[in-house]
Amino acid sequence: MIGAFNRVRALMKNLVVILYLLLFPCAHVQASTVVIRGVTVVDVSDGSLHPGQTVLVAGNRIEAVGSVREVAAPDDAKVVEAAGRYLIPGLWDMHVHSVANVALDSSLTSVAARDWHFPLFLAHGVTGVRNMNDGTGDMTLALSKTIRRQLAEGVLRGPPRFLSAGPSLDGDPPLGSNPVIVRTAAEARAAVQQLVSNGADLVKVYENLSREAYFAIMDEARRRGIPVDGHVPFRITLGEAADAGQRTAEHPDALAAGCSRAAESERKRFANVLANYDSLPDGEKFLAMFRHGRALYDSRHPAACASAIEAYRRNGVAVTADLVAYHHVVHADQVLSDSARMQLVPQEIRRNWEKWSDSVATREFQSILRPIVPLELENVRLLNEAGVLLLAATDVGVPLQVPGISLHVELERLVEAGLSPLEALRTATLNPARVLEMADSLGSIEPGKLADLVLLDANPLEDIRNTQKIRAVVADGRLYRRADLDQLLAGSKERPPDH
Numbered sequence: 137m138i139g140a141f142n143r144v145r146a147l148m149k150n151l152v153v154i155l156y157l158l159l160f161p162c163a164h165v166q167a168s169t170v171v172i173r174g175v176t177v178v179d180v181s182d183g184s185l186h187p188g189q190t191v192l193v194a195g196n197r198i199e200a201v202g203s204v205r206e207v208a209a210p211d212d213a214k215v216v217e218a219a220g221r222y223l224i225p226g227l228w229d230m231h232v233h234s235v236a237n238v239a240l241d242s243s244l245t246s247v248a249a250r251d252w253h254f255p256l257f258l259a260h261g262v263t264g265v266r267n268m269n270d271g272t273g274d275m276t277l278a279l280s281k282t283i284r285r286q287l288a289e290g291v292l293r294g295p296p297r298f299l300s301a302g303p304s305l306d307g308d309p310p311l312g313s314n315p316v317i318v319r320t321a322a323e324a325r326a327a328v329q330q331l332v333s334n335g336a337d338l339v340k341v342y343e344n345l346s347r348e349a350y351f352a353i354m355d356e357a358r359r360r361g362i363p364v365d366g367h368v369p370f371r372i373t374l375g376e377a378a379d380a381g382q383r384t385a386e387h388p389d390a391l392a393a394g395c396s397r398a399a400e401s402e403r404k405r406f407a408n409v410l411a412n413y414d415s416l417p418d419g420e421k422f423l424a425m426f427r428h429g430r431a432l433y434d435s436r437h438p439a440a441c442a443s444a445i446e447a448y449r450r451n452g453v454a455v456t457a458d459l460v461a462y463h464h465v466v467h468a469d470q471v472l473s474d475s476a477r478m479q480l481v482p483q484e485i486r487r488n489w490e491k492w493s494d495s496v497a498t499r500e501f502q503s504i505l506r507p508i509v510p511l512e513l514e515n516v517r518l519l520n521e522a523g524v525l526l527l528a529a530t531d532v533g534v535p536l537q538v539p540g541i542s543l544h545v546e547l548e549r550l551v552e553a554g555l556s557p558l559e560a561l562r563t564a565t566l567n568p569a570r571v572l573e574m575a576d577s578l579g580s581i582e583p584g585k586l587a588d589l590v591l592l593d594a595n596p597l598e599d600i601r602n603t604q605k606i607r608a609v610v611a612d613g614r615l616y617r618r619a620d621l622d623q624l625l626a627g628s629k630e631r632p633p634d635h
């Protein structure tokens with residue numbers, strides 16, 4: 137009886153394995169020994185180039201880096217001949233919404249963000265993402281945890297480094313997509329405790345938190361040892377947020393209030409708008425926050441920026457640049473007509489974006505944002521000159537942002553803002569590693585570090601667009617050659633199965 141039971145159990149187990157392989161044919165991209173031979177290693181910390189290097193990857197770690205003579209390739213190694221090519225650390229996109237569909241796409245249940253986002257990140261050399269507001273409103277973080285496990289197992293192909301805030305915390309009325317509302321200090325503390333015990337990597341704060349709730353979040357997070365990232369709520373000055381220990385401030389808007397000569401009166405005006413929020417027409421509800429941002433930019437005076445920038449610098453606050461978000465909204469027609477980019481987006485999502493960009497509300501949105509776009513570059517330039525740590529980010533999950541591609545466009549825009557290609561490259565490699573306190577294992581190509589690597593056909597320090605010439609990606613030790621990456625891209629066109 138027991139023997140028969142065991143046989144049935146063994147059979148079932150085999151069936152499960154077979155089914156698994158049928159359902160997830162690419163799950164067998166296993167980590168093994170990988171040798172990248174004859175490559176020029178790019179040291180992103182100082183911009184030095186080290187030609188003729190062999191990089192040996194064993195398991196998910198870099199085991200050795202040295203001259204071709206010093207580092208021998210084991211017999212069973214997968215060898216990538218890389219003479220004339222350049223090796224950089226895997227890239228990070230530090231602001232995405234890839235867990236659940238947010239905002240515009242939230243009504244689409246047939247196309248889950250995670251199914252097309254994650255493979256596209258990987259296909260473009262993005263091996264780490266920080267998910268800001270998972271869009272679920274679920275404090276158990278169930279979906280985020282599933283995704284983390286699937287990414288680690290390779291069942292879901294995507295960046296092996298995945299950090300998630302869970303739902304963001306906002307006040308009443310909330311101004312973002314599907315956050316958790318906290319009104320009082322007690323509610324704020326309880327929310328932080330819940331996020332910590334459910335495994336959030338960080339707490340994301342949003343625009344309309346009350347002062348009471350915000351400072352309670354900061355205090356509770358400090359006690360619990362969890363970082364707080366996000367928008368600086370409009371009732372809080374940038375200096376207060378920096379002094380309270382907020383780790384990152386999102387988007388170039390993070391400096392708008394600090395650069396305004398009318399921040400105080402605009403704060404009062406916006407508080408009044410929100411006090412009567414329910415009476416606003418729906419379209420105006422969405423635009424209210426952006427009108428507030430625009431008013432701050434309209435009263436911008438560059439000399440006023442200094443003290444906010446100094447507060448960021450002094451406290452080590454990092455700013456996510458995200459120079460693509462508003463830019464793409466304003467240039468929606470151009471982005472939507474880029475067929476190479478749009479063919480990677482599932483058709484239903486693309487149609488959603490097209491419909492959205494064609495609406496009267498979006499035209500109004502564009503006219504609000506248009507004058508802001510060049511000023512964002514200016515803000516990022518000022519922050520960079522002052523030595524504030526910048527992070528590359530895209531807000532993938534909002535309309536028009538195509539995972540992976542957007543990150544490379546972001547790097548181009550950072551150079552447009554005045555960063556050198558090396559500085560731009562750092563915003564997606566070394567700077568995220570430092571901010572996330574992972575610099576001992578990520579952000580550079582050295583023995584002992586995690587094997588997240590991108591092999592390029594040309595030197596990214598000569599032209600930042602060379603980050604787009606990807607020959608191969610190593611993600612947590614797994615090698616994806618060009619053909620494998622092309623398969624990921626093709627898979628996204630066909631829409632992966634819902635799993």
Ligand SMILES: [Zn+2]
Binds near residue numbers: 231268
């Ligand atoms: Zn966002």
